[in-house]
């Protein structure tokens with residue numbers, strides 16, 4: 001692989017057993033996660049977002065393709081190495097926050113416990129403050145609202161910060177103000193050098209990301225990146241020559257008809 005970043009997947013494939021054979025949850029997905037960048041994975045329900053996240057967080061092994069962590073093939077890592085990387089270098093924010101937090105610990109103790117596992121010494125109160133959880137520092141999970149649990153899961157995943165933060169719908173339960181706190185916290189982790197990847201349906205999180213990967217039925221249908229000139233959209237051309245336009249471009253063709261002109265090595269699309 002040419003540009004490996006922190007984590008790189010090539011031709012990732014994932015299969016799940018289904019009554020009618022196997023579900024192909026991912027079909028040949030290429031992805032690179034870079035330090036300092038926030039990547040959003042978006043797509044309709046069932047398109048494979050959570051599956052791709054689980055593979056990127058090294059929680060699931062792909063059925064096919066290659067995944068490399070800091071240039072090393074993940075398939076060649078032993079159980080101890082994998083365990084160490086997951087514990088020390090990857091922050092995981094589950095779709096259901098309770099699945100990545102310790103139910104018996106208070107909010108503050110969650111953060112000190114994660115810091116101990118990662119062998120770092122950050123100020124837990126600063127993280128609680130950043131996510132507006134200071135008043136809940138002594139609360140256990142069962143006594144916290146869904147939105148508070150979600151913010152705590154973000155604070156815990158970000159302790160350090162680790163090299164990689166992987167988040168499944170980190171803003172789903174949140175109003176605009178708290179979603180902004182969460183996204184700002186994830187951005188501060190990226191600024192400190194972490195690679196951040198999140199699956200999301202949330203337009204606020206999509207607009208915030210540096211790179212957006214669009215999944216459709218297990219296939220990467222396009223990539224949108226923030227560039228100096230605005231947003232650039234790269235999309236795949238399928239075997240029949242079809243392309244998927246981003247929503248903003250599609251809106252320019254309300255009649256569903258397009259005139260295609262090839263001129264000087266460029267293709268122009270006109271309504």
Ligand SMILES: Nc1ncnc2c1ncn2[C@@H]1O[C@H](COP(=O)(O)OP(=O)(O)OP(=O)(O)O)[C@@H](O)[C@H]1O
Nearest residue numbers: 016017023025043044045046047048049050051052
């Ligand atoms: N453990 C599993 N066993 C069987 N099929 C699964 C399993 N996990 C996911 N799938 C199937 O794989 C496909 C992709 O699922 P995935 O959860 O990755 O999609 P998603 O884009 O995250 O969806 P959502 O937005 O609804 O969370 C779906 O068809 C789903 O039914």
